[in-house]
Amino acid sequence: MGIGHRLISGGVYHRAPEVPYVNERRGRAVKKLLLVALAAIGGLLVYRQIQADRAEQDLWTEATDSVPAGSGV
Template identity: 45%
Template sequence: MRKLLVIGAIAGLGYLVWREVAAERAERDLWNEVTDPIEA
């Protein structure tokens, strides 16, 4: 039972970290799109 709790906790933490990284990547992509130099 204890192993299951540890595995669940690790999986939960991994999910939270992945979600945070994905959000930062999306924000960075948005800023890159907004701040692209205008090409004429």
């Protein structure tokens, strides 16, 4: 007796055997998802480093500027 993908035998549930092709496709999908997630995390880290570098450069520019800010010259 089959109900969906599960078979009932003496009150114990047994899963129908998985098709190797389905497992292979699922494995590829998981790998692609992990790759996309890693790429997104890497992109975020690069973006944050660029922002930090710009902030530091702005600070150095302000600290070493020969004309003080608001002097009107």
